[in-house]
Amino acid sequence: MDLAELATRPALGLLVPPANPTVEPEMNRLIPSGARLYATRLPVMPDTTLDQRNRAYIASYEPALKSFGSLKLDAATVALTGPSYRLGAGEDDALAARLSASAGCPVETASGAIRHALKAIGAKRICLFSPYPAWLTEEAAGYWTGASFTVAQVVKVSETFRAYELTTEEVEAALCQVETTGIDAIVMSGTGMITLPAMAARPERSSPPLLSSNLCCAWWMMKKTSVAPGPAFARACAQLAAA
Template identity: 40%
Template sequence: MPPDITPNSPFPPPHGSAVPAVGAPPGRRDRAVSGTVRVGIVVPASNPTVEPEIQRLLPARMVGYTARIVAPAGLDLRDRLTWYRENPEDSLDSLRGLGLSAVLVACTGATYPLGVEGDRAWSAAQSARLGLPVLTSAGALAEALSLLDTAHVSLVSPYPAWLTDQCAAFWRGAGLSVREFPLSGTGAIYDTAPEDVGAAVRATLATETPAGGRAVVVTGTGAPSLAALDAVAASSPIPVLSSNLAGAWALARVAGAGGLLAHAPGAALRRLDRDTLEGAR
């Protein structure tokens, strides 16, 4: 079964849907956009991928403002992810006063241990504190996979084994069946090369059955995946997503700018917009 998106979800229905946005903050429903839509992005300090990919993905008239979240020196990856999850307040607060419509916390691994429901509760608590919608990369992927009616997901993972296990457990806890395709390399996500991601995506697609209810997900906001996703967007028989692709898509929708997605500069984002609209009908 796909992840269940409850009435308390921060996400509105897809633009064009006849279903009302239950529990969405006032003014967050999709609308005809005029002028600039401002959104915030919180990024782990050493992540070199989120900013260029999100800025490339955002449709015209959307502008992203970035805050970095910096963990204390000396923490290993596991402890850094925990620290990010437990201490987002200063980074989020640094985005106040910009007139933002939504904020994405772009660190998928930070909320895996919470599960889908815990991730949603974390977002709700941060949204209430900040006074505007706060999304997570994991929550954005969960929403997209739900609208795609996904039951089976193939994970292309640049993570070390223990974090791949947490990622797989997150999706299995959401009711999905999971296959894992670890990327070759050092196990350090920021060492991942775009060419390696592209080769892994193509190899994973070669094993897939072109049937409904299936998707490929490149995990981790630090993996440079956008070129690979754009390259297969027109030919892939099933949806191919990444943390950053889903994050940009979710930001546009929650900011009330979902109607701009059809004209987004990237082929992968335009396809995700089409596929989620079809899945919602």
């Protein structure tokens, strides 16, 4: 594809936490050449705790969207989940609506994209796969329960926030702890956690499907812009690719 043809493809935007090493590499594999992918970084907040950052990030979403300048986006996602978990699904939807109105294109949070994906595959009972400390895992479980999903199991990959440092081996080992009976989907929360190698290593259409934050963000943006998922996406989650 030459540059002239590429310029006609939908432009997809990402808002990424400043130190997150995973969003762009996974998105570039999940989203095929039928779209253009652009990212902006949220502000660095030195000398703050994870909880303080989660509370402060929300105010930076609209300025971050404006940092794309005159680049016209066709859809965008806020590629982090933590700040939304303390809001609950209703406030999360209201936030996405405000951001969409401000940006002039559909904008969704990662948690909202996961909700849409769960509904698209008809999943009700989930296993929450968490790389978070206990307090944020509790907020996440409350978010999903409040959004009318049943959190049937919680599997914690770490007792501290290590999402950016987790190895594929650690993720795969934690997945072995999931009790799959009666589970409709495994929600792998956290955009900084590497998930694609573990997802691609599973047999096609394994049950329950793995839904990562990055996978769901990619799917939501592609649905909004009529971009068909490519082979890498289908290997990661055939059920969502067909939804």
